[in-house]
Amino acid sequence: MLAPADVARLRADLLAAEYTLSQVSERLGDVALEALGRNTTAAARRVLGTASDPQAEAIRLWLLQLPVRRASLQHWQSLPSLLEAGLLVPVGEPEAALLVATVELKPHGSDRREAWICSDPTPLDTVTAEPRPDFVLGASPASTTLTQLVPPGHYRRVLDLGTGCGIQTLHLEADQVIATDLNPRAVALAEISLGLSGVDAELRTGSLYEPVAGERFDLIVTNPPYVISPPSQERLIYRETEFTGDGLMRQAVSDGDV
Ligand SMILES: C[S@@+](CC[C@H](N)C(=O)[O-])C[C@H]1O[C@@H](n2cnc3c(N)ncnc32)[C@H](O)[C@@H]1O
Numbered sequence: 001m002l003a004p005a006d007v008a009r010l011r012a013d014l015l016a017a018e019y020t021l022s023q024v025s026e027r028l029g030d031v032a033l034e035a036l037g038r039n040t041t042a043a044a045r046r047v048l049g050t051a052s053d054p055q056a057e058a059i060r061l062w063l064l065q066l067p068v069r070r071a072s073l074q075h076w077q078s079l080p081s082l083l084e085a086g087l088l089v090p091v092g093e094p095e096a097a098l099l100v101a102t103v104e105l106k107p108h109g110s111d112r113r114e115a116w117i118c119s120d121p122t123p124l125d126t127v128t129a130e131p132r133p134d135f136v137l138g139a140s141p142a143s144t145t146l147t148q149l150v151p152p153g154h155y156r157r158v159l160d161l162g163t164g165c166g167i168q169t170l171h172l173e174a175d176q177v178i179a180t181d182l183n184p185r186a187v188a189l190a191e192i193s194l195g196l197s198g199v200d201a202e203l204r205t206g207s208l209y210e211p212v213a214g215e216r217f218d219l220i221v222t223n224p225p226y227v228i229s230p231p232s233q234e235r236l237i238y239r240e241t242e243f244t245g246d247g248l249m250r251q252a253v254s255d256g257d258v
Contacts, residue, residue, distance in 0.1 A: 001188040006081035007195035011116075013076045014105070014196070017054040020114050021107035024059060036063070039124050062105040065127045067091050067098040103189065104138055108197070110170060115197035118189045119165040134185040139167045146223045147171040159212060160201070161222040161252065166190030168221045169201045177201040180211045208248075209255050220256055224248050 032043035060066040108115040119138035155174040163179035204211035
C-alpha cells in the first residue's frame with residue numbers, strides 16, 4: 001500500500017504538523033477528547049474553529065474525517081504517495097480542491113515512542129459511510145486492556161495473532177515479533193502503523209497458526225473477534241472470522257500447544 005520510504009515521509013509530515021498524542025491532546029483538551037471517545041466531533045470542531053494551521057488541518061483530516069483543502073497539504077512530502085495509494089481521495093467540486101482520508105491515523109500513547117494507529121475510520125457523527133467488508137478496527141478499549149494484561153518483560157519471540165491495526169505489536173518488548181492476520185487489509189494497515197511508529201516486526205497473512213507452522217514462540221498475544229452476531233443478520237460486527245461461537249478461541253488454544 002505504502003512503501004517504507006513513503007511511510008517515513010508520512011511520519012516526518014505528521015511530526016512537522018505537530019500531530020502527536022501529547023500535542024493533539026493539548027490542542028483539543030479533555031472535553032473534546034472525551035467526546036471523541038463517544039464518537040462525537042462537535043467539541044473538537046469547536047476548539048479548532050476556523051484555524052488553518054498544519055496541526056488543525058491534520059486533526060481534521062486524520063482524526064475527524066473531515067475534508068481539507070488540497071492546498072493546505074501541498075508541503076506534505078507524502079502527498080503523492082498518499083494519493084496514489086488511495087489513502088487520500090478528492091471530494092466535491094471543483095475536482096480535487098478538497099481531499100478526504102480513507103483511513104484513520106490516530107496518535108497513540110506509548111511509553112517508549114511516538115506512535116500512530118492506522119485503521120479504517122471509526123464511525124463518527126461526521127461520516128455515514130457503510131463499513132467495508134474487510135474493515136480494520138482501530139484500537140478499542142479491549143485492545144488497550146490486552147496490552148496491559150501482557151506480563152511485563154522482554155521476550156525473545158512473540159506472535160501477535162490477529163494483529164488488526166497492529167496495536168498489540170506496538171506495545172510488545174521482544175527481539176522478534178511476528179504479527180499475523182487473516183485479513184490482508186489488516187496486514188497492510190498494520191504495516192503502516194508499525195512503520196510510522198518505528199516498530200520492527202514481520203507481518204504475515206493467514207489464518208490462525210498457518211503462517212507460522214512449526215515455529216515456537218515465548219508468548220502468543222491475541223485479541224480475537226469476540227462479538228458474534230447472529231448469522232442471519234447482515235450487519236455483523238466481526239465478520240472477518242470463518243468460525244462460529246467461540247470456535248476461533250478454542251482452536252487458537254488447542255492448536256497453540258500451550
Ligand atoms: C478484535 S480484532 C483485534 C485486533 C487487534 N489485535 C487489537 O487488539 O485491537 C480481531 C482480529 O483478528 C483477525 N482474525 C479473525 N479471524 C482470524 C483468523 N482465523 N486468523 C488470524 N486472524 C484472524 C481479524 O481480521 C481482526 O483483525
